[in-house]
Amino acid sequence: MAEHLSTMEILGLAGSISLLAGWRLYLCILATGIAMRFGVLPLPDHLQSLQILASPWVMGVAGVATLAEFFADKVAWIDSAWDAVHTFIRPIGGALLTLAVVDPSDPATQVIAFILGGGATLLAHGGKAGARAVVNTSPEPFSNVAVSTVEDVATGGLLFVAYQYPEIAAVVALALLAVVVALLLMARRFIRALFGRGRRSGEELPEN
Numbered sequence: 001m002a003e004h005l006s007t008m009e010i011l012g013l014a015g016s017i018s019l020l021a022g023w024r025l026y027l028c029i030l031a032t033g034i035a036m037r038f039g040v041l042p043l044p045d046h047l048q049s050l051q052i053l054a055s056p057w058v059m060g061v062a063g064v065a066t067l068a069e070f071f072a073d074k075v076a077w078i079d080s081a082w083d084a085v086h087t088f089i090r091p092i093g094g095a096l097l098t099l100a101v102v103d104p105s106d107p108a109t110q111v112i113a114f115i116l117g118g119g120a121t122l123l124a125h126g127g128k129a130g131a132r133a134v135v136n137t138s139p140e141p142f143s144n145v146a147v148s149t150v151e152d153v154a155t156g157g158l159l160f161v162a163y164q165y166p167e168i169a170a171v172v173a174l175a176l177l178a179v180v181v182a183l184l185l186m187a188r189r190f191i192r193a194l195f196g197r198g199r200r201s202g203e204e205l206p207e208n
Helices: 007-037 045-054 056-072 078-085 089-101 107-135 142-164 166-203
Strands: none
Touching (some): 007 056, 078 107, 089 107, 107 142, 107 166, 142 166
């Protein structure tokens, strides 16, 4: 019998999953399914509602989507188009994953988890999309590939840590939240500077 999770551990797991889903939703689904299928991650009884992710059909679809995202995310501007399409998909997926973590016997908690989980996923998605738009302004392609690869590794590694060590999942969630906020602030400063340069250039044009 798996150890019962504390409220803090449940919140940490929910936060970690929802934030990571904003970066790599399909990878989160696939990694969780594989881990459950082969017993790599001994999930507690409380999380057995995630068992559907171990379905061969679910893992197959998630695997194809993960592969497509892996390549699309490493090509400048195609990654931004991919992010734009997933502005609606990732928050819903993140909300559903978060919903699977909380106690199904408490409808009020599930509603709150669904709303907050979707919001956290949307926040992480916005930070990722904004940061990648900034990276895409670089004329060379290597920075885009490097950033995308870091996101791949970080998502898989942090998801494993959150599931394997739920007692520190809250720390992982807080660290992810700090990274997401930093990415949003970086993108905001870049956009403001870009529009500022555009206005100054317009003002310097000679009158006819």
